[in-house]
Amino acid sequence: MLDEQGHKTLNLALQGGGSHGAFTWGVLDALLEDGRIRIDGVSGTSAGAMNAVALAHGFAVAAGEHKDPHERQQAGAQKARETLTRLWEGVGTMGSTMLWGVPMPAAGAFMNMLTQWLSPYQMNPLGINPLRKLLEKEVDFELIGATNAKQVFVCATNVRTGRGEIFNGKRLSADAVMASACLPMLFKAVEIDGEHYWDGGYSGNPAIYPLIYRTEASDILLVQINPIDHDRLPDDAQEIMERVNEVTFNAGLLAELRAIEFVRRLLAEGKLDNRRYKNVLMHRIDGGAVLEPFGAASKMRTDMPFVRQLFDLGRESGTHWLKQHFADVGVRPSLKLSEKL
DSSP states (O other): OOOTTSOEEEEEEEOOOGGGHHHHHHHHHHHHHHOOEEEEEEEEOTHHHHHHHHHHHHHHHHHHHOOSHHHHHHHHHHHHHHHHHHHHHHHHHHHTSEETTEEHHHHHHHHHHHTTTOOHHHHOTTOOOHHHHHHHHHOOHHHHHHHOOSEEEEEEEETTTOOEEEEOGGGOOHHHHHHHTOOTTTSOOEEETTEEEEOGGGTOTTOOHHHHHSOSOOEEEEEEOSOSOOOSOOOSHHHHHHHHHHHHHHHHHHHHHHHHHHHHHHHHTTOSOTTTSOOOEEEEEEHHHHHGGGOGGGGGOOOHHHHHHHHHHHHHHHHHHHHHHGGGTTTOOSSOHHHHO
16 A cells, blocks of 8 residues: 555565675665655565665665655665665675786686685685675664664574574674675684674575564565576586575575465465464565576676676666566565465
């Protein structure tokens, strides 16, 4: 349903996938520019977590500058777009330079080769990650927590327990985002409050349940950048490992989507109390299908031309989704889970 300003409200679920997160940047830019969507909560993992906190930063800044809700919404959307642009252009700038004397567009293959023999504790004992400095420069985590302009949920995987953990509110930090993006063969585990964390994709990519239980909106838009289907049988070692990673990083998400469909079916049959269970309306922008031709190895490619190309693809997909499915928000799910899972 439309509010007084003609907006519809939904939650965002942003999947991780390395530099392919620039596709999600493009999607968000299209949604924010359109102006008809109000965002209640955002759940993100890895690159999706980066996008989530950049978006939230923009709205947090606007919340401190504008008292009028309409002005705050407009200013927040613009500032979120600006923050996302600075963040990803920073990634592209770093990615267009050199890593240990290797041009960054080719560094992905170089890093993959090294990880066959060396752990991150040997390759990078000081835990240097230039992405952290960029993130801390562009995102004010204290401001996000203080204004609570958007509910943000970042998922990381506890190394000791193997369980996903959600960082939200005052626990949301640069450490949490770095933990959510911590691939264990590339980076040392991130320590937070005495526990160590790896990439959130192992346990929730992204986690849907915080959006169900801790926000008001019933609609969830999933921006997916890891393909579910893969028509060609992988037949060499690298392709097999890439497909294993895709399956692994989609497993938690598929389980949650099946649970949502199960609850929806029971609600429709009158077997559950609709005062206790939310009737979740799922929507999806399937970046996995769009990005599959680039291959999984390109997730480590971060040069500016490639980042910009992914952004353009994301904007195109976001604009298309708005044209096709804006009318569905608040009315019906546009992702038919029973047909997809």
